[in-house]
Amino acid sequence: MMLKINPLLMTDGYKTSHRLMYPKATNLVYSNYTCRSIKYMPENCKDIVVFGTQYVFQYIHELFEENFFKQDKESVCQEAKEYLSAYLGTDYEVSHFRDLHDLGYLPISVKALEEGTIVKAGIPLFTIKNTHTEFFWVTNFLETLISTLIWKPVHSASLAYGFKQILNKYAEETGVDPSFIPFQGHDFSFRGMQSPEAAISSGLGFLTSFSGTDTLPVLQAAKHFYNSENVGFSVPASEHSVMCSHGKEGEIDTLKYLMNQYPTGILSVVSDTWDLWKLITEYLPQLKEEILSRDGKLVIRPDSGDPVDIICGTQIFEDADHYNDYELIRESILSSEEKGVIELLWDVFGGTINDKGYKVLDPHIGLIYGDSITPERAIQIAERLKAKGFANQVVYGVGSYSLGYATRDSQGGAVKSTYVEVNCEPRPIFKDPITDDGTKKSSKGLLKVNENLELEDNVSWEEEQTGMLLPLYVDGTFSRRTTLEQIRTKIYGK
Numbered sequence: 001m002m003l004k005i006n007p008l009l010m011t012d013g014y015k016t017s018h019r020l021m022y023p024k025a026t027n028l029v030y031s032n033y034t035c036r037s038i039k040y041m042p043e044n045c046k047d048i049v050v051f052g053t054q055y056v057f058q059y060i061h062e063l064f065e066e067n068f069f070k071q072d073k074e075s076v077c078q079e080a081k082e083y084l085s086a087y088l089g090t091d092y093e094v095s096h097f098r099d100l101h102d103l104g105y106l107p108i109s110v111k112a113l114e115e116g117t118i119v120k121a122g123i124p125l126f127t128i129k130n131t132h133t134e135f136f137w138v139t140n141f142l143e144t145l146i147s148t149l150i151w152k153p154v155h156s157a158s159l160a161y162g163f164k165q166i167l168n169k170y171a172e173e174t175g176v177d178p179s180f181i182p183f184q185g186h187d188f189s190f191r192g193m194q195s196p197e198a199a200i201s202s203g204l205g206f207l208t209s210f211s212g213t214d215t216l217p218v219l220q221a222a223k224h225f226y227n228s229e230n231v232g233f234s235v236p237a238s239e240h241s242v243m244c245s246h247g248k249e250g251e252i253d254t255l256k257y258l259m260n261q262y263p264t265g266i267l268s269v270v271s272d273t274w275d276l277w278k279l280i281t282e283y284l285p286q287l288k289e290e291i292l293s294r295d296g297k298l299v300i301r302p303d304s305g306d307p308v309d310i311i312c313g314t315q316i317f318e319d320a321d322h323y324n325d326y327e328l329i330r331e332s333i334l335s336s337e338e339k340g341v342i343e344l345l346w347d348v349f350g351g352t353i354n355d356k357g358y359k360v361l362d363p364h365i366g367l368i369y370g371d372s373i374t375p376e377r378a379i380q381i382a383e384r385l386k387a388k389g390f391a392n393q394v395v396y397g398v399g400s401y402s403l404g405y406a407t408r409d410s411q412g413g414a415v416k417s418t419y420v421e422v423n424c425e426p427r428p429i430f431k432d433p434i435t436d437d438g439t440k441k442s443s444k445g446l447l448k449v450n451e452n453l454e455l456e457d458n459v460s461w462e463e464e465q466t467g468m469l470l471p472l473y474v475d476g477t478f479s480r481r482t483t484l485e486q487i488r489t490k491i492y493g494k
Contacts, residue, residue, distance in 0.1 A: 007063050008080040008097055011144045016084055019096060019137035027133035028421035029140055032124040032447055033150060037412030037439045042375040045162025048411060049491065050117040050125050051205050052153030054482060055225045057110055057473045059149055060142065064106055073101040100135065105476030107132040108139065111469040115482050116208065116490025118161070119453050121412065124469065125154070127447055128415075131475055136420075143415040151413040152198055155406050156205030160185065161491065162375055163398065164209040170382040170392035175356030183233070184395055186212035188370045192400025202403050207231050208487050212395070228484035237268035237301070248274050252283040259287075259294060268299040268368055276302050276310070277336035280344045284365075288348060292364050299395070302341060303371040311369055311394060312384035313340025320357075320389035341367055342390050358391040370397025416442045418457065428458050 022029070038046045068076055077097045084092040100107075112126035113119065128146070130139050167184050170176070176184075187206045193199040196217065203218035204225070213232040222228040238258060246254040251274065258269060271279050280300065284291070291298050302310050315338040317323040336344060342361070351361040361367075369381075373396045382392040408414075420427045428445030445458035448467040456463070471479045 004067060005063075006076060006079050006083075007060075007068050007145075008076070009083060010063065011141055013087060015141050015144060016088070016092070018140065022136065022420070023422045025423040026136050026420060027424055028129060028419075029136045029417055030127065030129040030419040030446065031139050031143065031415050031417040032127045032443070033146065033413065033415050034124045034443070035119075035121055035154065035411040035413050037409075038121045040410045041158070042162060044166055044375045044379070045159050047158060047161060048119050048121065048123075048125075048154065049157035049161045049205075049208060050113045050119060050154070051115050051157035051208055051487065052150050052201065053110070053112040053115060053126050053472060054478075055153060055201065055204060055221075056146060056149040058225055058478075060145055061106065061473070061476065063145075069101060069104055073098060077101065096134075096137065100138070103132070103135070106138065106142075107135045107475060108142070108473070109471070109475070110473040112472040113449060113453075113468055114470065114490060116487035117453070117468070118491065123449060123453060123455055124443070124447055125150075126472065127469055140415070140417060147408065147413065147415055149201065151408040151411065152406075153201045153205040154413065155410050156202040156403050157208045158205075158411065159375075159402060159406075160206045160209035160398075163378060163396070166375060166378050166382070167392070167396075170386065173356070174358045174382075174386055174391040175354035175360070176391050176393060180393075182209075182211040184212075185210040186234070186368065186370070186395055186397045187215050187218075187403070188397040189400040189403040190215040190217075193404050198404070203232075204484075206398070206403065207484055208491060222484055226482065226484045226487075231484045235266040235268055235299070236262050237299075238270050240270055240273050243270060243273040251279065252286060255279075255283060255287060256290070259290065259298065262296075263294065265296040266299060266366075267296060268301050270303060271300045272302040272304050276341070277344075280341065280348070281336055284345075284348050292349065292362065294364060297364055297366050299366040299368050300341065300345065301368045301370060303369065303397075307369045307372055307377055308380045308384060309337070309340065311341050311367065311381050312388065313338050313343055315339070316384065317387045319387050323388045342385060342394070343388065346390070354391060356391070357389075358386070359389055360391050360393060366393070366395065368395035368397055370399065372401055373398055374402050412439060414440075418443050418447060419445050 035048050077094045080097055081092050081094045107130055108128055109131050110126055110128050128139055130136050163185050167181050171181055187203055190199045199215050200217050200221045203213055203215035204221055211233055214234050219232050222231050243254060315334055345361055345365055346359060349362040349365045351359055354360050378396055385392055418429060420429060430442045430444035432441040443457040446464040448456040448459045448463050449469050450456055450467050
């Protein structure tokens with residue numbers, strides 16, 4: 001049975017002390033979430049994709065609804081009292097929790113940029129404030145929960161956007177069919193993520209740019225949080241245990257068996273269980289006619305070694321002209337390792353020369369690489385293939401190294417207060433640590449993001465009501481909702 005967490009305990013421990021630390025008669029706390037720095041993001045992934053606010057606040061809404069407001073008031077508040085009294089070594093007073101339960105909903109107002117908006121560092125993605133004066137403490141009580149939920153989908157959406165810009169560039173340069181690009185990035189990260197929830201929130205972010213995923217629970221999550229269906233897809237694919245179970249000596253028969261099991265459509269076969277080069281240069285030629293007559297595509301999947309060298313070969317050419325200089329004699333001077341998988345598949349199956357002058361494999365054969373792919377490596381692969389005269393026709397499996405090897409600091413995401421009211425008197429506030437390099441300096445006062453997606457801080461309440469931060473969630477109710485399809489359209493305009 002899954003642990004049912006009391007949402008009154010879903011915060012940092014020190015948050016439970018802050019209600020009594022604010023100035024007496026504090027009636028309003030106004031905060032925002034901003035990605036403050038992108039210095040730890042890959043070079044081609046510096047743009048920030050606004051994504052996940054609907055997911056985050058629906059998650060928080062449902063958590064409080066199911067585990068707090070729908071629970072017996074005395075039981076749920078007493079549970080929090082017992083934990084916090086022992087934790088803090090005091091008789092913790094919970095009347096404010098009881099008052100919140102009596103209210104029956106979260107008294108907050110959230111204004112957010114539309115999901116799919118592209119911003120630079122330093123621009124608030126959303127603001128949050130309390131709507132009832134006595135619940136001023138709720139705003140930043142939720143900070144920890146908000147922060148832990150939002151940074152991952154924002155990071156993954158931003159990374160996916162960066163990946164797609166790379167693939168778009170090389171598709172244009174080497175003549176790749178644009179309809180292939182949404183499936184050219186594939187999410188393989190589930191098993192390496194910190195938790196199933198991390199895999200889901202990250203996987204949703206990845207789906208803002210791509211349609212390929214093996215993170216299966218995102219399909220249900222997309223329906224639940226974004227009312228979106230048919231946004232993620234995959235194909236039948238083998239793993240090493242499948243190949244091993246048939247035996248090393250009969251690997252060619254295993255390939256035949258798998259094609260018989262899946263006689264049509266795309267079939268992906270892990271191909272380096274033993275000898276990748278033997279499979280390509282000995283087994284595939286023997287199966288050539290079966291593969292070419294098959295109603296579908298057989299996709300070869302190596303997943304060990306240096307992906308750039310495995311795909312492109314270790315023989316490096318400056319450009320396609322240099323490659324062509326070798327073409328007449330390369331059969332006798334280049335090994336399998338020097339040629340790489342794409343060239344070896346071309347040797348066996350051939351293909352066509354597209355309008356851009358680049359080689360495209362026969363549509364019955366393809367390649368996916370699903371290990372250690374980063375934006376930098378995707379560029380290296382595309383450049384090396386281009387230099388050899390091949391279109392960028394690889395499917396890139398993006399795993400937990402790229403999607404999971406990240407923290408909140410990857411984009412400097414933080415919830416910070418910039419405005420409070422004490423006895424209804426405004427107090428614009430900010431932080432600017434003298435020991436910091438400026439990254440942690442916050443904006444000040446009430447905030448507005450104008451039509452140019454620039455921040456204007458310390459504005460009036462009248463100005464705060466204008467701009468691109470739009471009401472999203474107020475007093476337990478969503479005032480607007482979006483879908484993954486609409487987010488994709490927002491990002492890419494189609």
